[in-house]
Structure formats: structure tokens, C-alpha cells
Amino acid sequence: MSNPGSLNIAAASLDAVKDRIDGGPRGPRPRKRISRRNIFIYGTLLVVAIYYLVPLYVMLVTSLKGMPEIRLGNIFSPPVEITFQPWVKAWAEACTGLNCDGLSRGFWNSVRITIPSVVLSIAVASVNGYALANWRFRGADVFFTILIFGAFIPYQVMLYPIVIILREMGLYGSLWGLVLVHTIFGMPILTLLFRNYFTSLPEELFKAARVDGAGFWSIYFRIMLPMSLPIFVVAMILQVTGIWNDFLFGVIYTKPDTYPMTVQLNNIVNSVQGVKEYNVNMAATLLTGVVPLVIYFISGKLFVRGIAAGAVKG
Amino acid sequence: MESVSIRDVSLSFGAVHVLEKLNLDVREGEFLVLLGPSGCGKSTLLNCIAGLLDVSDGQIFIKDRNVTWEQPKDRGIGMVFQSYALYPQMTVEGNLSFGLKNQRLPGDDIRARIDRASKILQIEPLLNRKPAQLSGGQRQRVAIGRALVRDVDVFLFDEPLSNLDAKLRSELRVEIKRLHQKLDNTMIYVTHDQIEALTLADRIAVMKGGVIQQLDEPLTIYNRPRNLFVAGFIGSPAMNFLAGAVVKSGHGHAFRAGGHEIALDGYEPDTAIVEAPDALLGVRPEHVEINREAGANGAVSFPATVDLEEPMGADSLVWISLGDQTLSARVESSRRFRRGDTVHVCFNIPMASLFDAKSEIRM
Amino acid sequence: MARDGRPLQLFRNLNAKIAAIPMIFTAVVIFAGGTIWTVVYSFTDSKLLPRLRWVGLDQYDRLWNTSRWIISIENLMIYGVFSLVFSLVIGFVLAALLDQKIRFENTFRTIFLYPFALSFIVTGLVWQWILNPDFGVQSVIRDLGWESFTFDPLYTADIVIYGILIAGLWQGTGLIMCLMLAGLRGIDEDVWKAARVDGIPIWKTYLFIIIPMMRPVFITTLVLIASGIVRVYDLVVAQTSGGPGIASEVPAKYVYDKMFLGQNLAQGFAGSTMMLLTVLIVLIPWAYLEFGGKRRV
Numbered sequence: 001m002s003n004p005g006s007l008n009i010a011a012a013s014l015d016a017v018k019d020r021i022d023g024g025p026r027g028p029r030p031r032k033r034i035s036r037r038n039i040f041i042y043g044t045l046l047v048v049a050i051y052y053l054v055p056l057y058v059m060l061v062t063s064l065k066g067m068p069e070i071r072l073g074n075i076f077s078p079p080v081e082i083t084f085q086p087w088v089k090a091w092a093e094a095c096t097g098l099n100c101d102g103l104s105r106g107f108w109n110s111v112r113i114t115i116p117s118v119v120l121s122i123a124v125a126s127v128n129g130y131a132l133a134n135w136r137f138r139g140a141d142v143f144f145t146i147l148i149f150g151a152f153i154p155y156q157v158m159l160y161p162i163v164i165i166l167r168e169m170g171l172y173g174s175l176w177g178l179v180l181v182h183t184i185f186g187m188p189i190l191t192l193l194f195r196n197y198f199t200s201l202p203e204e205l206f207k208a209a210r211v212d213g214a215g216f217w218s219i220y221f222r223i224m225l226p227m228s229l230p231i232f233v234v235a236m237i238l239q240v241t242g243i244w245n246d247f248l249f250g251v252i253y254t255k256p257d258t259y260p261m262t263v264q265l266n267n268i269v270n271s272v273q274g275v276k277e278y279n280v281n282m283a284a285t286l287l288t289g290v291v292p293l294v295i296y297f298i299s300g301k302l303f304v305r306g307i308a309a310g311a312v313k314g
Numbered sequence: 315m316e317s318v319s320i321r322d323v324s325l326s327f328g329a330v331h332v333l334e335k336l337n338l339d340v341r342e343g344e345f346l347v348l349l350g351p352s353g354c355g356k357s358t359l360l361n362c363i364a365g366l367l368d369v370s371d372g373q374i375f376i377k378d379r380n381v382t383w384e385q386p387k388d389r390g391i392g393m394v395f396q397s398y399a400l401y402p403q404m405t406v407e408g409n410l411s412f413g414l415k416n417q418r419l420p421g422d423d424i425r426a427r428i429d430r431a432s433k434i435l436q437i438e439p440l441l442n443r444k445p446a447q448l449s450g451g452q453r454q455r456v457a458i459g460r461a462l463v464r465d466v467d468v469f470l471f472d473e474p475l476s477n478l479d480a481k482l483r484s485e486l487r488v489e490i491k492r493l494h495q496k497l498d499n500t501m502i503y504v505t506h507d508q509i510e511a512l513t514l515a516d517r518i519a520v521m522k523g524g525v526i527q528q529l530d531e532p533l534t535i536y537n538r539p540r541n542l543f544v545a546g547f548i549g550s551p552a553m554n555f556l557a558g559a560v561v562k563s564g565h566g567h568a569f570r571a572g573g574h575e576i577a578l579d580g581y582e583p584d585t586a587i588v589e590a591p592d593a594l595l596g597v598r599p600e601h602v603e604i605n606r607e608a609g610a611n612g613a614v615s616f617p618a619t620v621d622l623e624e625p626m627g628a629d630s631l632v633w634i635s636l637g638d639q640t641l642s643a644r645v646e647s648s649r650r651f652r653r654g655d656t657v658h659v660c661f662n663i664p665m666a667s668l669f670d671a672k673s674e675i676r677m
Numbered sequence: 678m679a680r681d682g683r684p685l686q687l688f689r690n691l692n693a694k695i696a697a698i699p700m701i702f703t704a705v706v707i708f709a710g711g712t713i714w715t716v717v718y719s720f721t722d723s724k725l726l727p728r729l730r731w732v733g734l735d736q737y738d739r740l741w742n743t744s745r746w747i748i749s750i751e752n753l754m755i756y757g758v759f760s761l762v763f764s765l766v767i768g769f770v771l772a773a774l775l776d777q778k779i780r781f782e783n784t785f786r787t788i789f790l791y792p793f794a795l796s797f798i799v800t801g802l803v804w805q806w807i808l809n810p811d812f813g814v815q816s817v818i819r820d821l822g823w824e825s826f827t828f829d830p831l832y833t834a835d836i837v838i839y840g841i842l843i844a845g846l847w848q849g850t851g852l853i854m855c856l857m858l859a860g861l862r863g864i865d866e867d868v869w870k871a872a873r874v875d876g877i878p879i880w881k882t883y884l885f886i887i888i889p890m891m892r893p894v895f896i897t898t899l900v901l902i903a904s905g906i907v908r909v910y911d912l913v914v915a916q917t918s919g920g921p922g923i924a925s926e927v928p929a930k931y932v933y934d935k936m937f938l939g940q941n942l943a944q945g946f947a948g949s950t951m952m953l954l955t956v957l958i959v960l961i962p963w964a965y966l967e968f969g970g971k972r973r974v
Binding site: 202205210212213214218227 | 400416417
Binding site for chain 3: 045048049051053054055056062070071074076124128130131135143144147152153154155156157159162164183184215216217244245248265269270281285288289293295296297300303304
């Protein structure tokens, strides 16, 4: 922290993991361009890359074929005749139970769940992490330890008590109930993330602000927040993908009307009635995956930072 | 009138006692330096005075007001930090005005204070810049300015120059001293750099292990260290310590080491010289005189051998062996010595310090 | 001690305490309270609604005499061991390959990690399609002329769990690779120089120097994978719905079905308590190793 006045400080003190990843390779340097060693390395990586890419490719081509073509051809061949009909059907017409308005309902439910969940969980966890980092009070560590331990406990042991609590609050089955659940289960990892980040900021800055007469909230909003944009972005990526991809909480704490996209997708694809329309299924699957995929490809390194920070303890 | 009074202040984190029943009175307008090695509790004490740490026991008074449990902002202090601690997202002006805005001062008042402070510190052209665009020296000036605009009674400095390079450090040192002369505020200054302490302080409090070892004017600390720790900590190159015994000799006392007997005539005792089987004679290198011939200046001298010569520019440090003990002597650099040379050593006893080896207290 | 207006401890730092209320509530009521509640009610005969009529260990007795639960546990063990071993090995090898000062490192990394952005539902459905015996891999290879080729994990009870494993590994190894890569990059470059000066072959350097140095990373990934394994649920639901028959059931699904579909709450509680126990067996030694002697910063 020799240079805390610098604006880079916020970016520089992000967790060590991504710095290491960005720090450049450390392995032995290859000697020649084309050597047996290089062929082996690139060959292996290429084969593995193909394995990783195949499902995405299969999803895409299947969703663009008509059913007759799927029955005749093989799943890896590109579509002869491109049709967007499966996409339209998946979005607007596919049936789950009695509703036949497609995945769009689930999509909008997911949006309505994700946005407040992300905002609420980040707001709560960042303030909490800030309190833990800068305003330590007696007993805080005990609660924090329980919280972190809670991140590893199987959710299954808490599912039913939460049902009871939500029912008592009158929120069981509603979107807001699910928002609350996401806020609760997002808390351990986010609190850890924010606590570690705020701890890494120079303490003297906090002290200076206190001498300057700023209080708890004033320091949080005026000093800490402006320096912490990167970590908020990381937390946002972490939460948007996590909540969008959730299935278990969605299926338990909402009703069919308010099912998030993943639950609805599973109901469409795995419904036993009717003829299987594989192209529609794949279009629906791809539609559900699009949001996190777009976030992943746009955010790039920040996504890596997010999961690495979440996984390795900051 | 005392500006800052610390009464029996203790602070412990669990089983670790950082401060132990510490008492300290800082006079109005005084420049007091807290000096000590890292971990001695000097920064902790400063943080307690600022109200950034809660004390475990004891009380703190600023201007005769008990502020032990008051918020930092209500104590009438300004603080300057080692890492400057400027708010990176605000301009210099924003940094200076942040505290004033928190006090809800009227805009004109804020303007006037910033004008005055930036004039004093010559940072007027920087007001619209962000901290990242400033050099280290400029940043520290702004940090001082932030304390200045608060118009407080007491300034607290927490190692403010440690992050600067040597040249800037000496420049800003002079500037801080000037600032003190101009403002006449009370300043409490924490450092581990003894040069800073000796040059800046009206009084120095040397700390170790959460306890103040000695509180005195710089030259008293330098010349008459109260105990072995202070003697060894202050002064560079460090003080020589000869191990031996204090014995009676004639009508006075003498220090006996390795068969030599050094008369203690002219020694200025703190208490009184008493016989001691285990004692240490502390002599600063500049008070060790070496000559080619015995009795060159009429003093009693002892033969010794030169081990090593360290030229330091204006003078040189010559390491010599006296019996089985090693000493350093400071000589003009024009005088050259070589390994193996035989020299004659005599000591400036009035400037020396005698310690009991057990209690480590100066006699 | 409390003299001269020392303020009450409760009100010192009040804002921070208020800010921590959600955390305290979550930790105490939901995590600790909820867990204890479930464990307590697993000793009752709650059916549709929870009620405190004690039946001792009956629920556990029944649990371990239910073939569906036994199969669930077996599946979890197979899935667990294989996904642990393969994730670590594949993750490490990929990371080591990416760490060879290669070109397109970012591209490869992006490709290996993207499945992690997808949900288990999406993962399960894609692999259900790829492994579909009539249209997927099996049919494609048969069409190429190898008529007798058989690869139909999702409809073969004996190997269905391996079909799920393939999908699970596809989704998760990217993350492990990333953590391993971070671990590799965290090792001082001088270690490599020293090994090269000493003439130690590369594979030996990895095996005897680098991997031991990466112990913390391995332990973290291990805990991460392990706690993920116990939770496997969505993937199975999407890919096989537990079929064929009950061949690919897992504990999390058993618990869900008993609690929310089977109206047999206490069975669900007993099952989830067993899951908790499994996690604790992994977690406690790790927590002890990690935080045992020294306090964490």
C-alpha cells in the first residue's frame, strides 16, 4: 500500500487470484515453434476444446433444424434448411401444464426474481462486509464463522424451516419470498467477498475519514463505495449467473405461475405428454442459457475474478 | 496548561498488553515526538489519543477536557498518516473540504480555510487535481493541509515521512518544523527515525514495550540516556558498550575492563556511582579518541589494535579491539588508519554513561 | 472500569451492529436454527405437517432399509469419487498445459470455463440430447458403419450415473482448472529456474515440487468439489429424472421428493441430516487443518 492515493488502488487490491492468473505463465518456456512438445500441448488443448464446444454447437444446430431433418440426419451435421420456428415456439408457444405461452413467462419471472435479489443481496452483504472489515464489534466473528460454515451445509437441511418462516411471513410462493431466500443464501459468499475487499483497502483512509467526522454510512457511501466499483461488478456477475441458474429454490419457493425460467424449461423438456420436439427443446435450453453466457463472454476476466474470489477465500 | 494529558492508559488485545498504565503530559504548543522501534506501542498510543482505538483503562484529556469516550471528530485533533490517506476519488479541494462539510460549516468559511491552508502549504495550484496526479511530497502536503483546515488544537502525525525518499524527507522535515513555529500548535509526532525525532522535537518520549522509557529534551536523551535501551536505540552509529566492573580507586571510582582501569573522574551521575561487579560503560563513537602516540593530549590512554576503517564522508568510523572487546571511534576522515595499526584510546568520561548491567539503569 | 461516562458496550458501534442484523439473523435463525430444527424433527413421525411425536431412530432405520436411498448413496459415492479424481486430474493437467507460455491462452480458458456459466438444468438437457440413443452419439457412430456400437448410458441402469458424470465434469472442470492455474501462477518463478538449473525433468518438477507446494489450492478445490457433490440435484432432475427406474437417484432428490412430493417430512429430514453428516465428515477435518492452530485474518 505504498501509493494509496492512486486511483488504481481499487483495481490493484482485488483478490490475489486474478492477479496471478493475469500475471503471465510461469511454466518452462517452449524452445521451438514446432516441436513434438508443442504439437502435444496444442493437440491436447484442441481436442479438449472441441469436447467443451460440442454441446454448444449441438444445441445451436439442433435448434435451427426442422423435426423431419432431425429424425433423418445426425445431431452434429449443420442444418440444411435453417428455420427459426423452434425458437419462436420455445419462446411463445411451448406448453407447461395448462399454460401455452412458452418460456417467455419464465424469462420474465426470472428477470423479476433476479433483479431485486441481486440488488438486495449485494446491498445487504456489502454493508455487512464493510461493518465486519472496519467496525469490528465483539461477537461479530462468531456470527461470521457460522455464516461461512453455513455456505457448506447442504441446503436440504434448511429448506423446510425456511418454508415455515416464509409461510408465517405470508411470502411463501411469492417472488419476494424467493428474493429473500436468494439474499440469505448469497450472504456467506458475498459477505466474505466484500469483507476481504474492504479489509484490503488501506485502513488509514478509514481512520482519516473518521477524524474528518464522517460516520458509518457517510464513510460507506462517500469513501468506500466510490473505491469499490470493481468488486461490485464482480459480485453482480456472481449473483446474476447464480440466481438465474438456480433451480432448487425456484421449484420449492414459487408456484407454477411464478416459476423461474430454469424450472419452466425443465418442465417443458421433461414433460411426458405429447411428441418430443427436440428442436424446440434445444431452442428453449439455449434461450435459458443465453443470459449467463452473454454475461460470461462480456465480462470475461471479471467473471474469472468473481468465481475465483468466491472459491478461494479472497 | 497541559494540552494533552494521558492518565494511566492501558490497552490490551486479549492477552497482549500493548500499553501499560501509561502517563504522559504534553505542554501547550509543544512538539512532542514518540520514538521507538516498531511494535513499541507508539502508533497505538497516537490512535488512542485520536480516538481511533478505545482504551482498555485510563483517561485521556485534551485541553483539560476528558475525551476518553468521545468520537475522533469531537476531540479537536487533526491527523496526518503515513500513507497520506487521501480520498482517491476526490480532488485536493474535495479532500480538504470533506471534514469541514461534515461539520456543516458555511461555504464561505470553508473557502477561507482552504485558501489559508493552501497558501501556507503552497498547494494552491493543485486544488483541482486528484491525488493520483500528485507526487509523494505533494500528497503529504495535502494530507497536512487536511489537518490544517480543521483549525484544531492538536496535530497528530503518524510516521508522515516514512513513505518518502530521503531527499524529500529532509525537505518536508524542515517544512513541518517551520509550520510548527508558525502555528504554535501542539504537535504529537510518531516516528521510528531518530534523526527526525532529534531534529523536530521539543521533547522526545522514547517508548518500548508499551512503556515510556524516557521523556526529555533531545540532547538530554542523546547525552544522558536514562537506561541501556535508550542509550542503544539513540545515536547512529550506535553507542559503544564496554563490559566491566565499577570499583573503588583512590578517592573516587574507576571502571575496570580487561585489566585496564579507566578513572571515572568528571562523570556526571544521575544518582550516584556505586560499586558494581557487572557494569557497562557506554561511550558514543565521537567520544572515543584514538591517537598514534600514548598520552597525546595528556589523558590516560590504553593500547588497542585497528580492525577496520569505514569512511563515511565527513568522518570515518574506525573499529578497534581493546583487549577482547570491540569499539568504534569517530575520527576526521583525513586521518587514515589501517588494519593492524596500534593506536592509543582514551575516553571522554564526562560525556559517557555508566549502566548497571542488571537493572540497565544509568548511574 | 465503567467510570467517567464510559458508554454502554451495547451502544458502542451501534450502526455496525444494525448493519450486521441480517447476517446475525441468517447465521443464527436460518443456518444454525434451521439445521437444528431439521435434525430434531428427523426423530419424529411428521408426515404432511411437522409434529413433535418422537419415534427415535425409526426414520433412519426406514431410510437405510429403503432401496431407493441405498441406490442414492451408492450413486453419490460413485459420482463423488470419480468426479473428485477426474476434476482434480483434468483440472490440473489443463492448467499445467495452459501454463506453458502458449498462444491463445485466453481463448482456451474462455472455452474451458464457459459451461460453468450455464445452469445444471441446461447442462443436463444438452447432454440428455447428445446421449440420446436414437439421435445422439450412439446413432451417429452406428450410421458411420459400426452397427453394433453401443453407448447408451442414460437408459442403462448400470451406467447411468456415468452419463451424469460426463455432464457434471463438462460443467465443472473449467472452474477447477482456473483455480489450479491461479495456484500455478502463485508459485515463485525462481522455483522453476532452480529446478532447471538442477536439471530436474519437467514431470518430476511438477510431481515432487509444484504439486506439494500447491497443497492449499488442492485442499480448497477438494472441499469445494466435495460440498458441490453432496448437493447434486438439478443435474439429475434435468438429465434423467432419476431414471431409468430409480437407477440414478441421488440423496438430494430423495430428500426433496419425500419433503415436497411424498408428504413424508420426517423421512426427508432424516435424509437431509445424513447429508449434513456427510458434509461434516469432510468439513471438520478441513476446518481443523485450515484454521486449527492459527486464527484466520
